[in-house]
Amino acid sequence: MLRYGVCRLLKINTYQGKTNWLACENKLESMKKTKYYEIMVFNGNHEACRQFRLPKALVKTVIGTSSFVCIGAVFLLTLFIRNGLAIEKLQEAQTKNSTLIAEIENYREAAIEFENKLQLFEAKSSELAQLVGAEDSGQQNVGLGGPEVSSDMDASPELFNNELNSYMRSDLSMLNRKAELVEQRLSSVEETYKTKRDMLDAIPSLLPANGWFASGFRHRKDPFTGKRTFHKGLDISCDHGTPVYAPASGVVTGRGRNGGFGKMLVINHGNGIVTKYAHLSKFNVSKGQRVKKGDLVAYVGSTGRSTGPHLHYEVHKNKKAVNPMKYIIKDIRPL
Missing domain, CATH: 2.70.70.10 (Glucose Permease (Domain IIA))
Structure with a gap:
């Protein structure tokens, strides 16, 4: 049926319903050797009313250009989507970094306040140790330190988290050590007080009047x-x-x-x-x-x-x- 249709398009004569297949094949072969594509438009009576001839090179060029344009469009669309996702991730990372910076500032303030209280407890424990006659090993300088945490919005969350974790581990370790020293001193004061309670009650450590x-x-x-x-x-x-x-x-x-x-x-x-x-x-x-x-x-x-x-x-x-x-x-x- 396909060859029959092609032969009809090519106006190959038929005899008693039979197609001259050899003539059809020859016609197709001759079309392959030409440099043009022939396009015929038929009317309702299957008779050609219009005929167009397009150079094969032009058709191939149009098809190639169209394919290149489609591929380029797909590539640009993919690149645009990826850039959009990257920008979204960057904005998300910047938001997280802003939150982390606020958190570390809150932590820094809390750590400094805690250290100040420890210093106050240390001073009080030193006074008590002197009062009760307990051994005082002296003030231990265990201060806060650690690296400066970057506030760069473009810094990666992993780098920021690593700096934050390093900073917190360092400070918490020092604060913990200082708290242990204060605890040890207070324990020593308590033990000494228990053994010297009567004597301590006789020491005028109270201010006698408010004024x-x-x-x-x-x-x-x-x-x-x-x-x-x-x-x-x-x-x-x-x-x-x-x-x-x-x-x-x-x-x-x-x-x-x-x-x-x-x-x-x-x-x-x-x-x-x-x-x-x-x-x-x-x-x-x-x-x-x-x-x-x-x-x-x-x-x-x-x-x-x-x-x-x-x-x-x-x-x-x-x-x-x-x-x-x-x-x-x-x-x-x-x-």
Whole structure:
């Protein structure tokens, strides 16, 4: 049927319904040798009404060019899609990096705050160790460090994460070491305290009254004579009637007026330590009474040689006045 149709197109004569196949084959072979393609358009009666001739070279060129254009279009489309995906991934990576940068800044601030608290605990533990007589190995310099983490938005997430992990491992290791040192020191203080509890209760480590320091343990100008004299205690300025607490356990050995000191209270804490409280308004304990650390013993006044309400507080060690701040633990005040 195919050959029959081709032969009809080529106008090969048929005889009694039979096609002259040899003539058809010859016609096809002759068309192959030509440099043109013939295109015929038939009408409804299967008769050719139009005929076109196209050079084979032109047809091949058109087909080749069309194929190249299609392949190029597919390539460019693929490249465009890949670039779009790459840009999307880059934007996603930049977003992640921004989040990671914010996280590491939060971590850095938290780590610095934690280290500052550790330093405070270390200082307090050192004071406690000195107070209870525990061995103090000294301050260990375990500071924060680590590499500078890049904030480049184009940096790869893997590189950024590696820097972040390295930084965190380094700092966490140092903070952990510092916390262990503070823990060891506090454990040593605790063990020493348990063995020296009674003795520690007799150390005047408590500030006897709430107020502010008006004068310290030093030379000063006498408020009455104007002469330079040595002040043997602390002047704690506060309101009239402010409670005065025992800074350590002991026995009341003196209670009454004492010249320029006005109403004065004396407590013996043992081990050669005696504390004195002057310019009081009234007493809350009796002579010979045993008091515990933190007990209310008197009230602030302005009796004796005084310019206004305040507590004059002295500490004596083996009958010699010493600086009360040597025993007072900072930030520990009466309830």
